[in-house]
Amino acid sequence: MTQTKETAHPAHVRAAQAAPHLDIDGMIADRGVEVVVCCGAGGVGKTTTAAALGLRAAEAGRRVVVLTIDPARRLAQALGLSELDNTPRPVSGFDTAAGGSLDAMMLDMKRTFDEVVLAHADPGKAEQILANPFYQAVSSSFAGTQEYMAMEKLGQLKAAADSAPDGWDLIIVDTPPSRSALDFLDAPNRLGSFLDGRFIRLLSAPAKASGRAGVKVFGLGVQLVSSTMTKILGGQFLSDVQTFVAALDTMFGGFRERADQTYRLLSREGTSFLVVAAPERDALREASYFVDRLQADRMPLSGLVVNRMGRVSAGALTPSRALAVAEALEDSGGPKSAENAAGLLRLHAAVVTIAQRQRELAERFSRSHPDVPVVQVPALNRDVHDLDSLREVGNALAGP
Amino acid sequence: MSDARAIDAADWQRARLHVVTGKGGTGKTTVASALALALASATDSPKRVLLAEVEGRQGLSQTFDVPPLGTEETRIARTKPGGEIVGLSVDAKAALLEYLQLFYKLGRAGKLLEKFGAIDFATTIAPGVRDVLVIGKLYEANRRRKDGRHRGASPAAYDAIVMDAPPTGRIGRFLSVNSEVADLARVGPIHSQAESITDLLESEQTLVHIVTLLEEMPVQETIEAIRELRAKDLRVGIVFVNMVRDPLLDDVALEQARNGRLHKASISGQLADAGVKASPELVDGLLQEAYDHAHRVDLESEQLALLEETGLPLVLLPALPEGVDSGSVRELADILLDELEEVGLTR
Ligand SMILES: Nc1ncnc2c1ncn2[C@@H]1O[C@H](COP(=O)(O)OP(=O)(O)OP(=O)(O)O)[C@@H](O)[C@H]1O
Ligand SMILES: Nc1ncnc2c1ncn2[C@@H]1O[C@H](COP(=O)(O)OP(=O)(O)O)[C@@H](O)[C@H]1O
Ligand SMILES: [Mg+2]
Ligand SMILES: [Mg+2]
Numbered sequence: 001m002t003q004t005k006e007t008a009h010p011a012h013v014r015a016a017q018a019a020p021h022l023d024i025d026g027m028i029a030d031r032g033v034e035v036v037v038c039c040g041a042g043g044v045g046k047t048t049t050a051a052a053l054g055l056r057a058a059e060a061g062r063r064v065v066v067l068t069i070d071p072a073r074r075l076a077q078a079l080g081l082s083e084l085d086n087t088p089r090p091v092s093g094f095d096t097a098a099g100g101s102l103d104a105m106m107l108d109m110k111r112t113f114d115e116v117v118l119a120h121a122d123p124g125k126a127e128q129i130l131a132n133p134f135y136q137a138v139s140s141s142f143a144g145t146q147e148y149m150a151m152e153k154l155g156q157l158k159a160a161a162d163s164a165p166d167g168w169d170l171i172i173v174d175t176p177p178s179r180s181a182l183d184f185l186d187a188p189n190r191l192g193s194f195l196d197g198r199f200i201r202l203l204s205a206p207a208k209a210s211g212r213a214g215v216k217v218f219g220l221g222v223q224l225v226s227s228t229m230t231k232i233l234g235g236q237f238l239s240d241v242q243t244f245v246a247a248l249d250t251m252f253g254g255f256r257e258r259a260d261q262t263y264r265l266l267s268r269e270g271t272s273f274l275v276v277a278a279p280e281r282d283a284l285r286e287a288s289y290f291v292d293r294l295q296a297d298r299m300p301l302s303g304l305v306v307n308r309m310g311r312v313s314a315g316a317l318t319p320s321r322a323l324a325v326a327e328a329l330e331d332s333g334g335p336k337s338a339e340n341a342a343g344l345l346r347l348h349a350a351v352v353t354i355a356q357r358q359r360e361l362a363e364r365f366s367r368s369h370p371d372v373p374v375v376q377v378p379a380l381n382r383d384v385h386d387l388d389s390l391r392e393v394g395n396a397l398a399g400p
Numbered sequence: 401m402s403d404a405r406a407i408d409a410a411d412w413q414r415a416r417l418h419v420v421t422g423k424g425g426t427g428k429t430t431v432a433s434a435l436a437l438a439l440a441s442a443t444d445s446p447k448r449v450l451l452a453e454v455e456g457r458q459g460l461s462q463t464f465d466v467p468p469l470g471t472e473e474t475r476i477a478r479t480k481p482g483g484e485i486v487g488l489s490v491d492a493k494a495a496l497l498e499y500l501q502l503f504y505k506l507g508r509a510g511k512l513l514e515k516f517g518a519i520d521f522a523t524t525i526a527p528g529v530r531d532v533l534v535i536g537k538l539y540e541a542n543r544r545r546k547d548g549r550h551r552g553a554s555p556a557a558y559d560a561i562v563m564d565a566p567p568t569g570r571i572g573r574f575l576s577v578n579s580e581v582a583d584l585a586r587v588g589p590i591h592s593q594a595e596s597i598t599d600l601l602e603s604e605q606t607l608v609h610i611v612t613l614l615e616e617m618p619v620q621e622t623i624e625a626i627r628e629l630r631a632k633d634l635r636v637g638i639v640f641v642n643m644v645r646d647p648l649l650d651d652v653a654l655e656q657a658r659n660g661r662l663h664k665a666s667i668s669g670q671l672a673d674a675g676v677k678a679s680p681e682l683v684d685g686l687l688q689e690a691y692d693h694a695h696r697v698d699l700e701s702e703q704l705a706l707l708e709e710t711g712l713p714l715v716l717l718p719a720l721p722e723g724v725d726s727g728s729v730r731e732l733a734d735i736l737l738d739e740l741e742e743v744g745l746t747r
Contacts, residue, residue, distance in 0.1 A: 199517035314685025337666035381695035
């Protein structure tokens with residue numbers, strides 16, 4: 001009989017895990033942190049993290065509002081988000097002993113856009129805008145509108161928080177399920193500069209745009225362009241665009257400016273970005289891009305959450321050894337308990353192999369970003385859609 | 401009313417345009433690639449398949465390990481019995497310019513349109529217009545004959561077209577180009593092209609396939625997409641269940657693991673006999689892993705049951721341990737071919 005001395009965590013692997021630990025409870029306790037933005041690639045657990053963090057902060061005494069974008073249906077139910085009225089509603093069933101509060105809402109992007117229009121234009125004009133087919137296309141399906149409206153809503157929540165002395169002191173924002181985390185930072189600006197773009201300017205005020213560059217030549221060009229567009233798309237189309245742009249223009253005084261404003265909100269003190277990734281190559285690559293971008297733009301990064309790490313419970317046994325023993329047990333053709341033991345060992349080998357690969361990927365991230373604090377959250381053996389499992393994710397976020 | 405019947409072998413035979421959608425990250429690009437390979441390697445006669453992506457992601461070039469695809473149709477793979485796959489990254493701007501040249505012979509105006517940002521404008525702001533142009537490109541490819549013309553006796557340029565389509569959240573809108581542009585462009589060639597495209601999409605030449613994982617959110621989106629697509633008179637073909645993992649314990653063991661009834665002492669004894677120092681922690685750890693696994697398996701079977709309720713053919717594809725590359729995507733294609741036979745769509 002030989003005894004195994006190998007372990008599933010060779011020393012060199014442990015030594016490489018020098019990434020600083022992400023102190024979530026420290027962040028929650030820091031009253032200077034007023035906005036936390038959870039971002040990352042699609043499906044990695046941004047919404048889950050935002051909700052778990054919100055619950056933990058509320059139970060630690062913060063007055064929290066969580067802005068979710070696309071919660072899984074049952075998570076939405078657990079948070080009491082069945083009413084979709086685009087305003088925060090209190091969550092019930094959490095521990096209020098520390099004096100905290102928890103509100104949650106789910107973003108309705110079209111409605112948020114409509115509200116902006118209603119708030120900034122006089123009634124007659126607002127109605128005209130809302131009925132414009134072009135506005136309807138932009139507000140319900142333009143790539144970037146969701147990101148833009150998430151920021152808009154964040155701005156509104158922040159203003160509400162700042163104006164009420166005992167209102168929210170922590171806003172946690174989930175981000176839209178874009179394929180790239182960077183979309184959240186770039187989309188509003190892209191939408192802004194698009195709506196401020198040359199062609200739209202031309203359509204709305206051809207004379208102004210042609211300026212001193214020789215009105216005649218330029219004017220002819222504009223005419224040719226708009227007559228061609230009219231041919232292709234129909235005359236109604238261009239006139240719809242023109243009314244839309246003219247109306248929005250007076251209302252917003254420039255889209256780009258507004259986008260810049262919301263962007264500034266994100267880089268100011270009190271805001272903190274939490275990047276979420278799954279322990280997979282693509283998701284961690286996204287996280288890398290995003291972290292680099294935040295650092296380049298001097299945006300405040302609190303750290304990386306590596307979510308859904310495989311859970312190893314019998315860490316003392318290496319996969320190769322487990323497989324060898326499983327084979328021996330199977331060869332011996334023993335009773336059902338031998339078969340079961342072999343099954344458990346094969347399962348263990350698979351579990352450890354996956355976990356090892358995940359750990360290596362996380363370490364690779366940390367090697368290239370040694371100063372980014374990291375916390376790993378295990379995959380629960382069920383989906384996260386009740387307060388108990390959110391609490392469990394929250395515990396894991398707080399670290400071992 | 402839409403056709404809610406599950407497709408049969410005859411429907412599969414007739415299909416020429418295969419649209420592959422699914423929640424983000426579930427494997428749309430991978431499955432579209434495997435499906436194209438499977439279609440191209442049909443044994444009866446060599447097949448020429450066009451595989452197109454429409455979001456400029458260059459996912460196909462990664463999967464097939466070829467240089468980035470452009471707007472030129474380029475061969476990216478060959479299959480055994482002489483079949484081939486032609487790759488294309490459809491770009492709305494290029495499609496619009498091509499279209500303008502074709503119909504208007506624009507010389508100077510084409511350049512001006514670009515310079516003034518009008519091309520950008522038309523292809524970004526009005527989503528319906530962009531979609532008409534993108535699908536329009538495949539509509540054209542579908543009608544094209546071997547001699548390059550769009551009518552006549554020459555055989556079709558492509559035997560099948562596979563589209564790596566936008567995700568489930570956008571697929572309904574993407575495919576209902578007609579109603580989308582109806583409000584924006586009420587007359588003109590964009591409008592009439594939208595109508596021809598709609599005819600193709602609603603015909604029996606087109607099938608929309610959905611890729612999912614055995615997880616709650618992708619399955620939920622799949623079920624919602626099926627409903628939405630049917631309401632729009634589009635035909636749903638196959639539900640591809642991707643990244644399926646074999647259960648590592650038999651049913652009896654799973655049942656025991658789930659209820660914490662795996663016999664600790666005897667397992668511990670077996671391990672010790674086989675030479676493992678079976679400390680209580682180790683055995684508890686193994687049992688915990690089995691418990692976690694049993695719960696995952698349960699969750700997955702729940703999701704599978706929901707998919708089975710749809711009555712659609714389900715094609716299961718395994719999770720490849722090393723991920724997908726230009727070699728292993730062919731493995732998936734082989735499995736897919738077997739599975740198509742299994743569910744009765746091919747013989
Ligand atoms: N059957 C499989 N086994 C192992 N890995 C897979 C399998 N299918 C897909 N993958 C991997 O999962 C990842 C996502 O797959 P893919 O890019 O095909 O998804 P997608 O739906 O096209 O994503 P997106 O929404 O970003 O376009 C890729 O890294 C791919 O290699
Ligand atoms: N640590 C975890 N353990 C188990 N399941 C998880 C975990 N984190 C997220 N999930 C599940 O993964 C799915 C996607 O998570 P979600 O937070 O909606 O991702 P995102 O917002 O990034 O798209 C949900 O069904 C959620 O319950
Ligand atoms: Mg989400
Ligand atoms: Mg893809």
